[in-house]
Amino acid sequence: MRILNICAYTWAIGGPARIIYDHTTEVVKQGHQVDILSPMTPGEKMYPVPEGARLIAVARTTPISNVYREFSIDLYKYLKKHIxxxxxxxxxxxxxxxxxxxxLIPSRAVKVITIHGLLDKxxxxxxxxxxxxxxxxxxKKLLGQADLIQINNTDEEQDVIRYLGYRPKNMVIVPNGMKLDEYTRSHLPEKGLFRAKxxxxxxxxxxxxxxRLNIKKGLDLLLPAFQQVHEQxxxxxxxLAGPDDGYQAETxxxxxxxxxENRVKLVGMLTDTIKKEALADADLFVSPSYSEGFSIAVLEAMTSGVPALVSDRVGFGDYIARYEAAxxxxxxxDGVAEGLLKILQDKTYAxxxxxxxxxxxxxxxxxRVVANQLLEEYKKVQKK
Structure with a gap:
């Protein structure tokens, strides 16, 4: 099977790039071919390309892409020639x-859309x-025309139904996954490196x-909550580790x-080893987000053994509630402050x-499990 992923494949985009990386790593092992077609702006840091896969980077077409996300004439030209x-x-x-x-281009390729939480209220x-x-x-028309809509959970299922006004037959729940061994404690850097830096x-x-430093990530809740924590x-x-996405000035x-100034540090976007150093040194991971498709950052923290405070909008709140996992x-x-204090003051609970x-x-x-689930869904719609 030959698969083309279309996504802005950069560190700044966060979770979707990580999801593509991990999924691609698994399916390439099984003999499938995978390309990643990514609109890029000069200076952006490209996410690592899995061994055996290929990244096709195309230029965004500005200034249109500043208003209409990812607009790229070169992306269209590539699809026209190769789809x-x-x-x-x-x-x-x-x-x-x-x-x-x-x-926009006639083809026999199966068309799959992953929502990534973008129909959340x-x-x-x-x-x-x-x-x-x-x-x-x-x-709305294109969601109906897609051969497969991948959603991650029942909350997202309701988002799609609310948006379309019906439940599409082409929609399936397949959660996102990740390569766990990269973030287990035994694979993280030694403690103290990030703190020393x-x-x-x-x-x-x-x-x-x-x-990303964006209002939807709940920074308007976290900052005053941390101020309360600081008093005690x-x-x-x-x-605060992430690139500016519209909320750095307010922060x-x-x-x-x-x-x-001495208690809140903005360290920019962390990638590769330094990101793992931060997780190795953290006492608590916090994500009071208003909206997520499926937070890979939260999964990475949990795999690393860091106790977490999260909202139920991180994409798998039902699992977290069932396991009492955060x-x-x-x-x-006040809710964020209460949780921060509980985790920081009660080591047994943390x-x-x-x-x-x-x-x-x-x-x-x-x-390894999730990638096979999605491959099976690909095969089902191919047969149809």
């Missing part, structure tokens, strides 16, 4: 040009006028936020206003949720 070579074209996300272009309500326009022009002493409790635990340290203003916070400042989280991940999200 007939693929058995499966897998589009990651909606609302952008990469999820439209394959439908919170996500739909932001930049609403653009999404309303895209909905009117083509988005950023001047964090061993006696300071380190809270790690690792995501003055040595606690909050690390820096909050830090200055409340004189938290502090599931309400989306309020260790218990970290152990249950590791059990949850290994039993449900091993990429």
């Amino acid at each position: 007939h070579e693929y058995d499966v074209v897998h589009m990651h996300g909606i609302w952008h040009f990469g999820s439209l272009a394959p439908f 919170w996500a739909v309500s932001h930049s609403k006028w653009k999404k309303d326009l895209v909905t009117i022009l083509y988005q 950023y001047g964090i002493s061993p006696d300071q409790q380190m809270v790690l936020f690792m995501a 635990l003055p040595h606690a340290q909050l690390i 820096e203003a909050f830090i200055r206003k409340h004189r938290l 502090w599931l916070t309400p989306l309020t400042c 260790e218990a949720i970290a152990n249950r989280a590791y059990k949850m991940v290994t039993e449900n999200f091993d990429i």
Whole structure:
């Protein structure tokens, strides 16, 4: 089988790139061929390409792509010339040009769309006028025309039904997975390396936020919540690790206003080894997100043995609740603060949720199992 993934395959995009990487690693082992077609802007850091796969980087077409995400004439030209070579074209996300272009070119390739949480109520309500326009022009129609819609959970199932007004027959629930061995404690760097780089002493409790600096990630809740925590635990340290995505100026203003310069550090986007060093040194991982398709960052933290505070919108809140695998916070400042204090002050509780989280991940999200589930769905729609 020859598979083409279409996604902005960069470190900044986060979870979808990691999901493609892990899935591709597995399916290539089974003899399938995988290409990744990615619109890129000069200077962006490309995500690693799995051994045996191929990355086709095409230029975004500016300034149009600044308004209409991922717009790329070169992407269209590549598809026009090569789409007939693929058995499966897998589009990651909606609302952008990469999820439209394959439908503009006649082909026999199976067309697959992974929603990645982009029909969540919170996500739909932001930049609403653009999404309303895209909905009117083509988005609902294309979801109906896709051979397969992959969703990750029952929450996302309801999002699709609400958006379309019906449950499409072409929709299946297949959770995302990850390569677990890369993030187990035995494979992480030794402790203390990240703290040494950023001047964090061993006696300071380190809270790690690792995501784009975007309002949807819950920073408007986390920052005032951490201010409350700081009043009770003055040595606690909050690390904000991620690129600016529209909320860095507000974050820096909050830090200055409340004189938290020595307690909140913005360290930019972490990749590769330094990302693992941060997880090795963290006492707590926090993600009070309003909207996620399926948070790979949370899975990475849980696999690393870091106790987590998350909202139920991270993409697998039902699993977390069933296993009692994290502090599931309400989306309020006080709720986040309460959870942070509980984990930081109660070591027995922190260790218990970290152990249950590791059990949850290994039993449900091993990429070796999940990749085969998705391959089987590909094969089913091919037969049809």
